[in-house]
Amino acid sequence: MNGDEGTPAWVELREFDMSDSSQGGAASELRGKIKWFNPEKGFGFVTPADGAPDVFLHISALKDAGLQDAPEGATIHCEVGQGRKGVQVTRVISLDTSTATPRRPQGPRRSFGDRGPRGPGGPGGGSRGGY
Numbered sequence: 001m002n003g004d005e006g007t008p009a010w011v012e013l014r015e016f017d018m019s020d021s022s023q024g025g026a027a028s029e030l031r032g033k034i035k036w037f038n039p040e041k042g043f044g045f046v047t048p049a050d051g052a053p054d055v056f057l058h059i060s061a062l063k064d065a066g067l068q069d070a071p072e073g074a075t076i077h078c079e080v081g082q083g084r085k086g087v088q089v090t091r092v093i094s095l096d097t098s099t100a101t102p103r104r105p106q107g108p109r110r111s112f113g114d115r116g117p118r119g120p121g122g123p124g125g126g127s128r129g130g131y
Helices: 059-064
Strands: 010-011 027-040 042-049 055-059 075-082 087-096
Touching: 027 055, 055 059, 059 087
Parallel strands: 055 087
Antiparallel strands: 010 087, 027 042, 027 075, 042 055, 075 087
16 A cells, blocks of 8 residues: 555556547557656656656646656556657556655755855854845
């Protein structure tokens, strides 16, 4: 089980007919690992097991399969086809999250300017006169 959702780590997904897909071209099957996926941005990439170049993964392919996320390192079996900007996942067949890399807890984000103490006087100290 994959603790969070109470679903098995190896999820066999239902079949989807992509014959009316706007992707065009013939689809082929691919096995690989999730390189990274950002659910906030809605996309990520798959690294194919055969060493081919990375493949684009859009959140719509996950949602069509009833999924919301693809954790880094998870093993994916999918169909790929030609997308607008190159090869992309058109259908997720299965996603094995048991191989996923555990995510580090996200703490509060630091802004670009928040770099901690500056110089011997701490924040605002040093030769910059408080600026």
